[in-house]
Amino acid sequence: MIAGGVAALAVSAALVLSAFQKNLVFFFTPTQVAANEAPQGRTFRIGGLVAPGSVKRRSDGVTVQFVVTDTAQNIPVVYQGILPDLFREGKGVVTQGRLGPDGVFQASEVLAKHDENYMPPEAADALKQAHGNGLNAAQKTLVVPGSGR
């Protein structure tokens, strides 16, 4: 019985870990994506700012194109669906999806922020990496943490 229990535990631990491995979503900055460091055909996240003037809507109204930038590199993104309330040009954004062969990021999720002043940590990080630590004052104000639940 003890041997059976141990075997069952081992099997379930293996199952949990393999499910875990399969569902890890890694984060990349636009600079890393541009340098081909991101995996093809696997879901990952990118973050940065929505480039000002880049948001375009196709005629069906629900397909949106925009550009995510860390101010060094730009990645075009296509998303089908409703954008979160706080999605704005010039503001921080994190999005999850796959990179298409044409270099366009096919987003399955655009992550919501709960607060106007809050910058997703990944997005802030991407900007910081692209700039060393030379964030200008305008971007610094974006990193002021807000409050939530």
Add this chain to the structure above:
Amino acid sequence: MIPELGQFALALALCLALAQGVLGIAGAARGDRIWMAAARPVTQGQFVFVAIAFGCLTYSFVTNDFSVSYVASHSNSALPLPYRIAGVWGGHEGSLLLWMLMLCVWMTAVTVFSRHLPDEMVARVLGVMGLVSIGFLLFMLFTSNPFLRLFPIPPDGRDLNPLLQDPGMVMHPPMLYMGYVGFSVAFAFAIAALLAGRLDATWARWSRPWTTVAWAFLTVGIALGSWWAYYELGWGGWWFWDPVENASFMPWLIGTALIHSLAVTEKRGSFRSWTVLLAIFAFALSLLGTFLVRSGVLTSVHAFATDPARGVFILIFLSVVIGGSLLLFASRTARIGLGGGFEPVSRESFLLTNNVLLAAATGSVLLGTLYPLALDALGLGKISVGPPYFDAVFAAVMAPALFLMGVGPLARWKKASLPDLAVRLRWAFGVSVVAALLLPFALGQWSALVSLGLLLAIWIAASSVVQLRERVRNAASGAGVWARLATTPRAYYGMLLAHLGVAVFVVGVTLVKGYESERDVRMGPGDTVELGGYVFRFDGVREVNGPNYVAARAEIHVSREGKTMTRMYPEKRIYRVQNQPMTEAAIDPGFTRDLYVSLGDSLGPTQWVVRVQHKPFVDWIWGGCLLMALGGLLAASDRRYRVASSRAREQAYAAAPAR
């Protein structure tokens, strides 16, 4: 003046907490009756002072006293009164004060409802809770004082986050904290028993109602949070496996295991060490939840202020609580004893298996929640763990646990027989298999996962019917069915009700996952979209004014087979103070389905992106949680927990040599 009064009250409460900790624990150790007797009034005094502090902060909110920094950042003069009051726990400092108030409520409840327990036990329990209270009061006074003044005084406040301006937000944190903090009672009972060196059936019986009530509050709290996310975030999801949600779910899972383990310890004396460990971990996970949410370590949608001093304090507090309890546990294991033995096939075994499964589920949630944080902290890159991981692991771990829920209550203690169980459960099994195979056809489309979910839910319900039937038939009294039902204890009905709640919950999850549908469409006046047999017609948008927001309100006409069903009014609001847009979904709830409509972006003067969703049986999810909580409360109200005969028991307790 009022805020200073509040702060002074907190300082006094800290003094009383110190006294409570010392009088309780040292008093019991020295056997000093006067010290022990003093612990009760000191506890009640602490409650009074914390309540005064809470009242002062509420007063500052109600009177718009923006000289208080916390009020200025979480309220505004245009905020409606109920949300000004809820604003008290809308941020970090205030929610800690709420935590403290809840702790005092629980401690005072212990002083009131434990008259039948030996003084020594009560003194130790209050002492341990006093120590917890010291930790939290220090945390508040040194790192998170809600009464700090602001100079110069701002003309108006920065407003409460619009997402929190909602009736769900008024109720969700108090319920959740009642649950979190309630596990401190189970924890205190376990530590008190360890200190006394006696872990026996009486300890388990005293601990059970407290644990069950805390668990019921936590259940309601989590369900309210899920419901709030469902209608307030605007996109129809009800559980996101977000770290903040996981933080409240882990203590719930361990708490569920604890309730069942306590039952075995009380009835059979077994599982003592395991029960103690679960009690320690349930509370430790509650503290961890507080740490995760309050220290700002999370890269989640629930963003909180990052402040290292707070994080370090909570980490130290957490290690003292967990490390101290485990050390105490290790030093007492030799004296704990094993209790009654049992066969591999017995009710004990089934309960143990369920306990292990629940613990495994907790472990996998913990892994998925903490691993990304650990990687990030070590600078090894940013990752996130997606809902598919949690979904897959949960389905795999919970399916056998749900199956055993049908078998366990029918099995005998100590030694059961599989053939006998198979005979008794054959009808329940047959009914659930047939129903699970056929029902999906009636609902539309057959799928293996839907069938499995329904099988487990119907199995739990059908085996509950078998249990109740056997119980009535086997009852000793010669009376009729009704008399037998009337003499069945409430604890038993509570168990049945909670298990039925699980079945209802499983039905909700299965059907909403299996059959929900949604469409995002561009709509102008007169446009229609069809979903789930309903036709949604967009009848235009007009501007409306709320107390502190302006909204674009759409009118959606819903019909089915040409008949008007309802009109729905989703809104896109802009809250004026923070200039923050918010989606306010319109929901038409129903017993078998919810219709859910939300407004996306405006595409010109009359055109909007609209999301319509059809969510079959989604309300069963929260209905099931409510049944579980009611079952818990019913079980905790069983009279055998209240039976006095206190003097006799206390004398027996004092006379028996400590093992």
